[in-house]
Amino acid sequence: MTTMDCDEIRTMLAGYADGELAALEREAVEAHLAQCGRCRAIVADQKRVQRVLESNAPPPVPAERWSAMSRRLADELAGRKHADLVTQHRLDSLDDLEDESPAEPRETREPAARPRPPRPAASRGPVLKVLGPRVKARRPRLAWVAHAVGAIAAAVLLAVGIAAVRRTTDFGLAPDALATQADVELHEVEVTDPNYNVIVYAGGKKDLAFMWVEPVESPN
Amino acid sequence: MDRAKEQAAWPTPDKGAGATEAARDAEAARDAESVERLRKGDSRAFDDLFRRHREAAYGIAYRLLGNAEDALDVVQESFIHVLRGIGSFRGQSSFRTWLFRIVTHAALDWRRCRAVRLAASLDAESSPEPAATGERRRSPTDEADAADLKEAIDKALMNVSEKNRVALVLYALEGMSYQEVAEALGISVGTVMSRIFNARQRLRELLASEIG
Numbered sequence: 001m002t003t004m005d006c007d008e009i010r011t012m013l014a015g016y017a018d019g020e021l022a023a024l025e026r027e028a029v030e031a032h033l034a035q036c037g038r039c040r041a042i043v044a045d046q047k048r049v050q051r052v053l054e055s056n057a058p059p060p061v062p063a064e065r066w067s068a069m070s071r072r073l074a075d076e077l078a079g080r081k082h083a084d085l086v087t088q089h090r091l092d093s094l095d096d097l098e099d100e101s102p103a104e105p106r107e108t109r110e111p112a113a114r115p116r117p118p119r120p121a122a123s124r125g126p127v128l129k130v131l132g133p134r135v136k137a138r139r140p141r142l143a144w145v146a147h148a149v150g151a152i153a154a155a156v157l158l159a160v161g162i163a164a165v166r167r168t169t170d171f172g173l174a175p176d177a178l179a180t181q182a183d184v185e186l187h188e189v190e191v192t193d194p195n196y197n198v199i200v201y202a203g204g205k206k207d208l209a210f211m212w213v214e215p216v217e218s219p220n
Numbered sequence: 221m222d223r224a225k226e227q228a229a230w231p232t233p234d235k236g237a238g239a240t241e242a243a244r245d246a247e248a249a250r251d252a253e254s255v256e257r258l259r260k261g262d263s264r265a266f267d268d269l270f271r272r273h274r275e276a277a278y279g280i281a282y283r284l285l286g287n288a289e290d291a292l293d294v295v296q297e298s299f300i301h302v303l304r305g306i307g308s309f310r311g312q313s314s315f316r317t318w319l320f321r322i323v324t325h326a327a328l329d330w331r332r333c334r335a336v337r338l339a340a341s342l343d344a345e346s347s348p349e350p351a352a353t354g355e356r357r358r359s360p361t362d363e364a365d366a367a368d369l370k371e372a373i374d375k376a377l378m379n380v381s382e383k384n385r386v387a388l389v390l391y392a393l394e395g396m397s398y399q400e401v402a403e404a405l406g407i408s409v410g411t412v413m414s415r416i417f418n419a420r421q422r423l424r425e426l427l428a429s430e431i432g
Contacts, residue, residue, distance in 0.1 A: 011410075014417035018391070020398045020409075042421075049420040052431050053392050056373045058282035061292065066274060069296050073270060076300050077263050151307075 004032050006039055013039060017046040247272075251315035258306055270299055273316060276394050277323045283389040284327040285334075286374045294330050298323045313403045320394065321404040324386055331382075369430055376426035384419035387412050392420075 009032045015021045016029040033040050251272070257265035277298055281291035301322050309318055377385055390401045391412070401412045424431075 011414040011417050014420065015398065015413040018398070018416070020413065045424045046417065046420045048431060049423045049427070050392055052369075052373060052427065053388075053423075056370055058279055058291070059288045061275075061278060061288070065292060069274075069292070069299075070267070070270065072296060073266070073299050073303065074263070076303055077266055 004028055006032075006036060009036075009039060010042075013042050014046055017043050017050070248314045248316065252311065255306065255309065255311070255315055266303065269302070269315065269319075273319055274299075276316075277319060280320060280323045280389055280394055281327045281330075283377055283393055284324065284385065285331055286378045290330060290334070291327070294323065294326045297330075298326045301326065314400075317396070317400050317404045320390060320396065324390065324404065328382065328386070372427060372430045373423075376423050379426055380419050380422045384415045384422065387415035388419035388423075391416055 009029055012021060012025060012029050016026060016033075021029065033043065251269065254265040254268045258269070274295060277295045278291055281294040281298075282288060285291050285294065298319065302319060305322075309315070313321075377389075380388070386405065387401055390396045390404060391398065396404065398409045398412045398416075402409045405412070407415075
């Protein structure tokens, strides 16, 4: 075996001292060490420093400090759970809407040809009317709620299948409170599932967006 | 030292790899199970993860910051980050590796913020090296000696360049393998080895008077 010189072997000495080398590398290092006292001394230094470090434990943490931290983290976890519950409420609302839809099978239609029936205000559901004000009121905790809602929105969109997204000026589709906002943009999302209509409301200046999902009502 | 004696002084590189690896695998499996339970909303799962890893997280933060109070703040911040980010944790690395990466970044951020506030006094490269102060150590009880050594090591660690120190701390003090350190830092195993080597060589210089 051709032995490597000191420069070639140098940085492998840590790996050798730590038992982290592959067999071939280890053999190459050992062949070099057998001839080089300087590198043997370096290996000894690497081991010595390692032993010193291992013996130098950080100051112990009093149990009450861990307990206090544990309580703080439990509070954080409780806050997260609250956000999840709010999100779950939105999902339940969507389920309620679905339950109100007709039980009989609907005929399958091409999304592009699907007429959009008028939507009575009463059927617009509680989702947006409840979510909007609560999210805004809890601004400091917004990240959790917004992320959770975003995740659900993505899941719902996947479930119904997106065919196209286009901007619309059809404010007749919007809940009254949003329809009167000049900086609200509406995006009508064309979906492949003919049983749902999806509209996204994006605030022009605020970092909020709402998604409206509603079942298509039966013609009768 | 004659050759035979010297040969005996080079312990065969062996960290008890088999047993250690099996223990690590078992720990990783337990963590993965806790992560799954946490995702489903089981708060006890988070408590399990916190209890199992808080000391190691503290050890890393302490070695990177050299201050217990700062280290505890970083640990808390890191576990909050875990809680908030658990949904995005894909399990490509072990939970432990992921957590240590979070702790490392949090500690380095913390240190940078502190450095901004105390720029002059905390400039590691320009501060006098502990070994070069020429100060005679107190004559000493064993306890005082140990305290002095501890202080010297903590100071010396702060005088190792940040990237080398991070690699050394993760490997040498928290029992990660080179591969795990590489994953945690997003660098190659060769780079890990080189950084650890350089960090130890630097410590050897800085602690010359303490460790002989």
